[in-house]
Amino acid sequence: MKTIKDLISIAYNIENIDSDKLVTLYKNILKPRFIEEKMLILLRQGKISKWFSGIGQEAISVGVTMSLHDDEYILPMHRNLGVFTSRNIPLYRLFSQWQGKAFGFTKGRDRSFHFGTQQYKIVGMISHLGPQLGVADGIALAYKLKNKKQVTAVFTGEGGTSEGDFHEALNVASVWKLPVLFCVENNGYGLSTPTSEQYNCKDIADRGLGYGMESHIIDGNNIIEVYTKVSKIADSVRENPRPVLLEFKTFRMRGHEEASGTKYVPKELLTTWEDKDPVLNFEVFLKAEGVLNDSNITSIKESIADEINEHLEIAFNESDIISNETNELNDVYELFNYQGLNNNSKTKEIRFIDAVSESLKQSMIKHKDLIIMGQDIAEYGGAFKITEGFVDQFGKDRVRNTPICESAIIETAMGLSIAGIKSIVEMQFADFVSSGFNPVVNYLAKSYYRWSQNADIVIRMPCGGGVTAGPFHSQTNEAWFTKTPGLKVVYPAFPYDAKGLLATAINDPNPVLFFEHKGLYRSIRQDVPTEYFTLPLGKAVLIKEGSDITIISYGAAVHWALETLDKNVGISADLIDLRTLQPLDVETVYASVKKTGKAIVLQEDSLFGGIASDISALIMEHCFEYLDAPVKRVASLETPIPFASQLEKQYLPKKRFEKTLKDLLDY
Known part of the structure; x- marks a missing residue:
């Protein structure tokens, strides 16, 4: 007759882990599973727009997060709900984030886990996957520079290891000995592409050798193995800063996202991994060990379900964000209060x-x-x-x-x-x-x-x-x-x-x-x-003043314009050096054009799609009634820039500018 232990497909070693920690691990691995199951219902009801499921992979997120200190940064991906819940982010904030509401973290400007929070030391992903690996390098470099004994953990999938960012980030971390845990969740598929079509080595951990980097393979469905091994490695990295590559073997039990399904996965493979469910196996194990009983488990599940429902109610009752154009424009840049400093006479x-x-x-x-x-x-x-x-x-x-x-x-x-x-x-x-x-x-x-x-x-x-x-x-x-x-x-x-x-x-x-x-x-x-001084961004300078025409330029082209005016002393022109292109000083441009009635924009970049086109359009929109001629643009040829000097001179607009300028004056 089968015993309860016969139902366990994962080998757990709980030596030196007390019962309280085991119960915390269980609660933390159960919560994201319950949330996901609820989200899948809401997805079908049209109450959230998209869902990337991490069912089957919870042990990795929870185990890694609990191995780190709360003041250490984690950079998760879209299957790492357990990172957010293990850091005890209030659930209503997550629910609001997924519904695009203000209680979320992005004011409705991004979805799912595409956000970060300094409060909880989490830096979310962008859809391009790879950049967060290098960002983790930067955080770890800051730890070293500040002499902090801390570690950074960053997640990617086995598919993401094919991106150049992965290799660049590992190389930089290795050369600079940065305290980064590169956590690769190898769930067998990059969307529908199996690992056999993603890379041609036995294990992703093998790649550590090529970077002179320590690497480990960990059973990603075994919450105890993840927690104990990562805790030990993290402690070691804090004392001896270095990057470590961790490959977690696991499986994704649902589609890449819900719309894609799992038809491409062989049924026997799904069955094999169903038997290794990280939540169910751990629950059965804790019952077999006497750490939990049916009453404890029921109580924990009811508490989590109540928390989810309570926080969902908060999110559902929250008003939708009201669009405000001023707020949107004001949040593109952090406010910068420029302080001019130029009291230097030498x-x-x-x-x-x-x-x-x-x-x-x-x-x-x-x-x-x-x-x-x-x-x-x-x-x-x-x-x-x-x-x-x-x-x-x-x-x-x-x-x-x-x-x-x-x-x-x-x-x-x-x-x-x-x-x-x-x-x-x-x-x-x-x-x-x-x-x-x-x-x-x-x-x-x-x-x-x-x-x-x-x-x-x-x-x-x-x-x-x-x-x-x-x-x-x-x-x-x-x-x-x-x-x-x-x-x-x-x-x-x-x-x-x-x-x-x-x-x-x-x-x-x-x-x-x-x-x-x-x-x-x-x-x-x-x-x-000779001493330190500052100049404001977004303020052009009027180099020459005249009455016949406005010349607008920047960079080396300003000097070409000056040379042209020096050769043609009879031309009375305002010459504007933009100095900064973003932000752009349109007020200075408009004031000059309204005075002269003619405008020519000179840039070194090739013409089509250059900033001269936008400046010309802005002048036409805002100064049209003051213009006595069309706005002219002068730029380099529509070719790549050539090497030979005679070809380069032909490419650059320096000579063409003088003729166009005179033609515009004669218009």
Whole structure:
């Protein structure tokens, strides 16, 4: 005759775990199961929009969360409900989040687990999956820099390990010895694609060897094994900081999301894993051990069910969010109260490149924990020698050479911001930001709007042509970012502006793309204050004043316009240097155009889709009755930027600008 123990398909070892802890583990693994079962009913009733089920995987979320301290960050995914419930987030807040209501965490702006909360030290995912791995690196780096004996845990699935972000994040964590637990939930399928079509090694844990990283395989359905092993590993990592790769073998008992179903899963495989149900097995085991009895279990289940129903009632009774355009627009950026500082009378003539270097150095002094990261920026001083000597003054903790992995480093900067540390990331060339494009436009740009978490990051972008560097080192790609809400874009043309605006960009708690034209680095000189000073973002400057026409430009193109006006002394023009492209100083532009009646916009970027198009449209919309001629745009050819000097000169708009300017004056 079968005993109760014969019903247990998982081997538990509860040595050194007291009964109270066992009961807590049981309550914590049961709660997400009960919530999910309720959510599946609500989904069918149309009361929530979508659900990604973690049924069958609860032991991992609960075991890992209970292994960490409450002040240690966890970065979960959409099957990790147990992380949120084990951190004791009030259920009504989760229910409101899933219904897009105000008691949630994103003011209705995002769904499911796409949110974070500093209160509970949880940083939710974005749909692109991979970026959170690098963000975990940044949080762990902050722990090391602050000498905290803490660990960060970040989740991904076996499918997510195919993304480049996974490999970049593991590499950075290994090189920098960061205290990160990379938790891979291997449930056999990436949506419907089996592991045999995802990777070609026996176990994901094998990949740890390639990164010089410790790795472990853990039974993800065994709550005791997850809790005890992860607790031991986490204790070790706190004392000896290093990354550890953890592969949890488990199974997803429902579809990737409910609409996709499980028809692609062989029935015998489902049956096998049904027998390994992490909740039912643990319940039966605790009964067999005498830790719980039927009465205890009934009481616990009734209590959880009552809690769910009570909190659902709160969420259902909460009013729907009322849309408010002002609130939406005001929450794209964190409020920044600019404080001008420019009481410095001593100046010195310096080059553009020196202005950038001075601003960085003085900001490093002002902000004692400011970090600079980039390829070859430490002892070598960077590709342009802007950070030469910085290591001697600030040390390698703050001036950090990085592996060639733009995506992970931008994500690391995001993690630093979450942990309260400012950072600067140098793209060796602005062109290379394409390798980190996703975290810039989808993580940094949207984070504050989504859950009020700022991205206190400046990305320096050496850019531009005129130096015969070819298609991959000469782009001026500001238009990739000016149309992305949540980013600020700065593009100075003079040393004075470069120094003051960079200081402000670093002070600003929002993400800033700071463009530095390579062609200006050593060709432009100007008297610049020697001490630290700031300039406001979003304020253009009128370089020349005239009455016949308004010229609007930025970056190196400002100097082309100046050269053209110097050659044609009879042209009376307002020349506006925008300096910042986002925010854009439209007031200065409108005032000038209303005075002159004609406008021409000069940019180095190719024409179609560039910011000149938007400026032209804005002028047409707001100054049409003042115009005496069409607004003209002058830009580079609609080709990639070529290498050979004669081709590059043809590509750039410098010569074409003079003719278009004269034609417009004669209109």
